Amino acid sequence: MITYIFVTNRLLKIMRRDVFQAIADPVRREIIELLADETLTVNTVAQKFDVSRPAISKHLKILKECGIITINKQGRERFCHIQPKNLIPAFLWIEQYRNLWEDRLDSFENYLTKLQTKNKKNE
Amino acid sequence: MITYIFVTNRLLKIMRRDVFQAIADPVRREIIELLADETLTVNTVAQKFDVSRPAISKHLKILKECGIITINKQGRERFCHIQPKNLIPAFLWIEQYRNLWEDRLDSFENYLTKLQTKNKKNE
DNA sequence: AAATTGCGTAACCGAATGATTACATATATA
DNA sequence: TATATATGTAATCATTCGGTTACGCAATTT
Numbered sequence A, B: 001m002i003t004y005i006f007v008t009n010r011l012l013k014i015m016r017r018d019v020f021q022a023i024a025d026p027v028r029r030e031i032i033e034l035l036a037d038e039t040l041t042v043n044t045v046a047q048k049f050d051v052s053r054p055a056i057s058k059h060l061k062i063l064k065e066c067g068i069i070t071i072n073k074q075g076r077e078r079f080c081h082i083q084p085k086n087l088i089p090a091f092l093w094i095e096q097y098r099n100l101w102e103d104r105l106d107s108f109e110n111y112l113t114k115l116q117t118k119n120k121k122n123e
Numbered sequence C: 001a002a003a004t005t006g007c008g009t010a011a012c013c014g015a016a017t018g019a020t021t022a023c024a025t026a027t028a029t030a
Numbered sequence D: 001t002a003t004a005t006a007t008g009t010a011a012t013c014a015t016t017c018g019g020t021t022a023c024g025c026a027a028t029t030t
Helices: A026-037 A042-047 A053-065 A084-095 A098-122 B026-037 B042-047 B053-065 B084-095 B098-122
Strands: A002-007 A010-015 A069-074 A077-082 B002-007 B010-015 B069-074 B077-082
Touching (some): A026 A069, A042 A077, B026 B053, B042 B077
16 A cells, blocks of 8 residues: 655655565465466466455555566556565565574584483483 | 364364564564564563553564564563574575576676677767 | 456455553562 | 562454455457
C-alpha cells in the first residue's frame, strides 16, 4: 500500500509495504519462486494456486508495490518479471547476524569435539 | 500461517508462526537487533520502545514461539537471549536468489562497460 | 459486430494483528 | 509482613489481511 503525505509543501510517497512484509506470506514466496524460473502472465501464475485469480492479482500488486516484480502489458496479457535485486535489503538484514550464528555453531562444534575427546579419555 | 491437524478425532487449529512472520514486524526486527548485541530483560527491552510493556511481551512471545529467542527466568526477571541460528531458514530462502540478482547486476555492469567502450570508440 | 479472454478492482467478510487497559502472580525489598 | 517490582495474560478494540464474488473494460477471436 502506498500513502502520500505532505511535509513542508512537498508531496512525499510513503511505502508502507516493505520487502519483509512481502515475503511474509507463503503464497507470495511461492510466486517469487515461480517467477525466479520464468516470466509468467498473471493468469498462468493464478492457475498454479488454489486461490482465486483476484487473490493472486492482489498478491502480485503487493509484490509490484515493493519492487520485487514488474508487470509489463503486452496485448491483453500482463507478464510478471522478477526483480531479484529488491530482495537484497532483506538479505542484508538477515546476513548481519550470520557471523553470530556461525560463531555459535562453531562453539557448539567445539563443545562436541571436547566432549568426544573427554569421552575417549574415559574409555 | 494456520495449520489443521487431527488428534484423536479432533480437528485442532495450530498456529504455526514462522521466522518470516517474525521478522515481518519492524518492532520485532528492532528487538532482534537489540538482543544481538546483549542479553536483556523484558523490561529493559520494553523501555527502549514507545509501545507498552504488554505489547513488547507479546512480541517477545512470538519471537520465542518461532525459536529466535529464548527466555530464562532468574529471580523475578526474564532474560532474553537471541538464538541466531533460527534465522538461517529465512537466510537460505533469500540467498537462493543471490546468483539471480548478482547475474543481473553483472549484466547491467557489462552493459555499462560496453556502453562506455562504444562511447570511447565514437570519440 | 458479437463473443471470449485477460485482468483489475470494488464490495464484502471472517480471521489475524498489534495495541491498550486492567488485573493476577511471583519475587524482592523495606 | 506489607510494599514494590517484574512479568504474564485476559478482555477489548481498531485496523489489516487474505480470501471471495460480482463487475467493468480493453484486447483478441469468431
